Amino acid sequence: MNDVREDLKAFVDGELTAERMAEVQAAVDADPELQKEVSFMKALGFEIRRLAQEPKVEGRAKALSAVRSRKAFWLFTPGGALKTAFGLGCAALIWLAFIPFLSRSGEFSAMDVGSSPSSSAEMAAENQFSRKEWDGGGALSESDAEMERAKASTDDFNARTPAAGESPQNSAAGAGRGLYSPNLPNAPAAMPQAQGGAQTKEAKPEESAKRSDSTTQYRSRSEAARMVIQNADLRVKVESVETAMDDALKIALSVGGFVENSSSTNSAKDLTGLVIIRVPSGTFETVLKRLGELGERIGPPNVNSVDVTKQYADFAGRLKVLHAEEDSYVTMLRGARKIGEILEIKDRLSQVRQEIQSLEEQRIALKDQSMLSTITAQFEQKKAVGEPAPPQDWAEETWAGAVNGMKSAGRFLGQVLIVLFVYAPLWLPATAVAYWLVRKSRVHAAS
């Protein structure tokens, strides 16, 4: 009976299987209580339906309008797909535009890293060059005008009194070429600055090709006018110090330079070699690079560049004045009659000539230094000769390893951050768009 009662509601609602319906029907027919219960359930259902009033329907037009005006997800609409394709195309174009820029900046970076310490003179030249380009390329700066004045005075001085070791031929040849060339000891190797300029152009043919003829001429002139003393020290770890020193000698000779000093030290632990070479200043960077390639460079080379152009011009001016003074003394000496006067004039003349000589030597030394750069290379043997590697403490080894690991991790993190920063114009908008899309989809899902 209880089972029938449990199914009584379902029986009233017609939700039972036919078989069960027949069973319950039979039970209801046989039991007046169940019949009464069925009647009550039917009446109760009827009353519940009557109780629930039919609400007055409102807002149909609003719902229809909302459905009709609702836009599909922009990505899946034809216009949205088109916009997406357009956006992707733009992104690709930006990407393509960025690639050469990034790669070029990478070249510049590599070049700077490789030679930045040693190329301050060239950078100075570049700056000068750039400034002149901005000035219009035609107007001479103050230093140029000064050099022109110095050139005139030097030419005048050389024409009258050629210095020791100089020939009138060289003077004549140099006079037509540039500011300081008249005083060069020999003509073929006389223009290291100009040669340097030419070699620089050879090293970067694509760059020089891009530049116009006028700027190239201007650059040559400015480089020829500059006098820069370049010195560099570098340390290189090599397999064989002896071989490295030989190679350094060959490198120096191959560019027209020479070895000024060479020495080696063989201590109990280390074998080191020191080579001081002088090379034409135009080949300074090339030689420095080639020396670094002889082994494993220890740190960046220490480069020192001093521009002595003004100092050289000052020497020329002072020489001119001294020569004029010398001339006047000579004239006075010719007209002197008294012994006392003659002695005094000769004494003065001697002082002036000594001063002239001193200035000439300083000027020649300055020129020599600017023509020939000095590179001091210290070679260190990678493994001490004949000595086994000293046993290291395990704690020290572990410490060194951990420190190196931390350095590597830091370097890697730094690289990642730099890359992320550089590529920010690409990934940042993409991330923002993705975030916006996700947020929008979440809002839609929530609503």
Place this chain on the structure above:
Amino acid sequence: MDSELERARRGDREAMAQIVDRHYDAVYCFCARRLGPDLAQDAAQETFITAQKRLKSFGEVSALSTWLFGIAHNHCRNLSRKRKAEMAVCDSWLESEGSGPMAPSEDGEQNLVDREALRTALHRLSESHREVVLLHEVEGLTYEEAAEVLGVPAGTVKSRLHHAFQNLRMALAPREEVSA
């Protein structure tokens, strides 16, 4: 109908409007009985917008109206939660419109229960019991359809209905006896 549904699935807004027009009354009443007329409009509109978005996921296992009721049920529940309505879902249809014995039915049958007593008895039911009573007795859904709307098995709906009516019978028993 199928073609209308298919067109709506393909993004035809006019076809979707026809579906809305066809089912709006039922969905609105469904919402109004749970939330009242003030919130029913919003709930019904949200129901159709959600349906429009998810129409592709409608597998036609059940009737479209049942599927819509399922969405409406979720919206009603969410709205009720969001607005912290003191009145629980399913209570709006029991709001008092007057007391006293019910008017005689159209066929002249004598009322067995007092309206107020029935309303009180329905209020005393648990929410789950009241919900199945509403879905089956008022909305006219079958056990299967009510089960789909609520996301429970049909046997659960049957059981809940049985117990709901047992409770109502017990609550109204004295009056039943008096009436009898």
